[in-house]
Amino acid sequence: MRDLNEQQELRLEKSGRLRQNGIDPYPRRSRRTHATREVVDSLDDLAAAGQEVIVVGRLRARRDMGRTVFADIEDGTGRIQLLCRANTLGAEGLEFLKSDLDLGDIVEVRGVPMRTRTGEPSVDVREVRLLAKSLNPLPDKWHGLEDVETRYRQRYVDLMVNPEVRDVFLRRARIISEMRRYLDDRGFVEVETPVLQPIYGGAAARAFTTYHNALDQTLYLRIATELYLKRLLVGGIERVYEIGKDFRNEGTSTKHSPEFTMMELYQAYADYSDIMVLVENLVCTLAQQVNGSAQVRFRGQEIDLTPPWSRVPLRDAILQHTGVDYEAYPETESLAAAVREAGIETRPGATRAELIDELLDNTEPRLIQPVFLIDYPVELSPFAKRKPDNPSVTERFEFFIGGIEVGNAFTELNDPVDQDERFREQVAEREAGNEETSQYDEDYVNALMYGMPPTGGLGIGIDRLVMVLTDSPSIRDVILFPHMRARHRLVGQLSCS
RNA sequence: GGGCCGCUAGCUCAAUUGGCAGAGCAACUGACUCUUAAUCAGUGGGUUGGGGGUUCGAUUCCCUCGCGGCUCACCA
Incomplete structure (x- = not known):
């Protein structure tokens, strides 16, 4: 294994360990019943009914309080908080979340929608399942990805x-x-x-x-x-x-x-x-x-x-912004001289079309x-x-x-x-x-x-x-x-x- | 192609005149049952974009190459 950094290697090891324990880190399909947004939008109805939902998403944050772990997952519609407690999820499930999962993993959870004491829409989680292991660590959670080159080259991270x-x-x-x-x-x-x-x-x-x-x-x-x-x-x-x-x-x-x-x-x-x-x-x-x-x-x-x-003749717009009336110079040479006099550099031997183009280039930025x-x-x-x-x-x-x-x-x-x-x-x-x-x-x-x-x-x-x-x-x-x-x-x- | 600027840990950024390469997040170990940039204690992590040079010593100065951004040129 070459070229992997410390965090990547660790995640790959975890993935292999899961496989050894009979857990496929890339299972076939999900049983999603609701998008995160759907749960948030109809939270109080779902909560009142005590209806179980299955939501999926990328693990974006984890706040470990010991016997309670808060996590945020994000799918294509938005984010929702997960409330994972030892007495509802079970010690084993909680340990799985804490030890085997990493930020960036795509997970599926089954649970009951509810609000926490602060009113945050959440899912009280009963079961956690891994849908896809992420081997690359996510960029800084606060600053995100700023490097322009990486943003363009790895747009998937940028979008994420x-x-x-x-x-x-x-x-x-x-x-x-x-x-x-x-x-x-x-x-x-x-x-x-x-x-x-x-x-x-x-x-x-x-x-x-x-x-x-x-x-x-x-x-x-x-x-x-x-x-x-x-x-x-x-x-x-x-x-x-x-x-x-x-x-x-x-x-x-x-x-x-x-x-x-x-x-x-x-x-x-x-x-x-x-x-x-x-x-x-x-x-x-x-x-x-x-x-x-x-x-x-x-x-x-x-x-x-x-x-x-507004509709403005090209000639008028150019005259207004550069001071050159190209129609007043029917010869290429005289137009070139006028353009140069207006302080615009031109290629020696430029054609009339190129000169007018040049004038337009100098006009364009003013057309807000x-x-x-x-x-x-x-x-x-x-x-x-x-x-x-x-x-x-x-x-x-x-x-x-x-x-x-x-x-x-x-x-x-x-x-x-x-x-x-x-x-x-x-x-x-x-x-x-x-x-x-x-x-x-x-x-x-x-x-x-x-x-x-x-x-x-x-x-x-x-x-x-x-x-x-x-x-x-x-x-x-x-x-x-x-x-x-x-x-x-x-x-x-x-x-x- | 020219000019200017940039490239330091996975990410975001520091590093005085050339003097032991650092922080936050992420990671790892531990504590904690309502947090939300959680908190607290501890630990590891670097070819400072590559190569060369100057120097006792280079992230720092010089040359060169690579990649990127802005800008000019080219071009709608």
Whole structure:
């Protein structure tokens, strides 16, 4: 036996001893009759009836008074106190609890609900059974687990001892299921499109590459679901959405994860202003359903999600926050000079799109209250339809809450000739060295050539939305197992002597 | 990738100018029949992230590697 510390070794020995005495430390099943919460909620009725219950849970605390031992167990619904007395549980049962069980073990107890003198809801225990032996000691009962690296790497421990972490992930699940319900109720059809794609597109990002042996084919992990979903509109599904992972081969940050969850939806016979109404109603509804309020606190700021949200042209927002009016500089060189003059560093040789992006990056942190920035330049938006009165601008918006971009939407480009040109521009840029442009997707253009209805489309970064609605400062706090560099092994051989 | 910060017992954290590596919880032994961070008495537990260097002596100073956090860059 290697790599085990003193406490682990002791617990493993106990486990072996139990086995020798004919007690399986990992028995098949439990006879649970009540969740701890059910017992607490109807305690007085159960106590009055003197009804026996069987509850289960992880042993979280033990207070040994000699002939009386108090213990707390915790299941998925909450905690309850156990009152274990020599004259009701018996000397043998009490000794089992004191000597053979450890904090962290999963146990089953049979007993009668009651209140102690201080009024604490408890179970007067008649029988204790071990359901699963815990070999690892729990973190500090008061401080819990704080080390960020361990919390991410061993999320199971984090969830075990930090209730607020569990709450975040329960709310995340709720947000997603309520979002599904909201869309289903409005006639949207949920679909699944390929994750492995021969050509990736629909966003500006580098892809992960993989390989299909049997087909002898290079495949990419999708960076967006966009182009497949819009094929479905060509096929006649008028309202469609997908919730799933996208993958982008990029660095991480508090707002970026290489794999993240995206909801994309497309609605035929709608445009981007219809989508704005949908977004503000959806997000506000989710906040009310999950948090009970349209007001959220995020990074110390009070945010009001009540519709309508303001709609501000991108140009105006950037002008207001950086002092640069990019439309006043039609040439890349003059815009670059203006950006530099505003005190923003730029990459030498940056394209116009990159410069505007840079200006937006400097604007984004100031967008605390929910806002739609509308009307993006066409060079930033290869799949968005141009505005009728100004072909250099598209009907596109991004929305921001709490200083981060949460979603992106536009009136979809359905003109195959225009789309063909945009793809060509993207390809030209790629040849000029920009790896984050879209590949030419011939089949997609072919689909458009059959005719796609006028359509409004939307993408929402689910992780970021969850960040805002749960006041989580980092995207890693809303992803159960965030990506980490590989680490050496945790346990050695667990051979039992 | 750059900059800054961090890594000490199972967990949470100390350690003066470079001078015997400590505390609380957890664990172990004992006392205690209504406690709830139970209490009281006692005991064990360390490759101070790894490697190298300076020094009589390194948790402390230097170099290097690893992992993480923040931040900038990259990137929606």
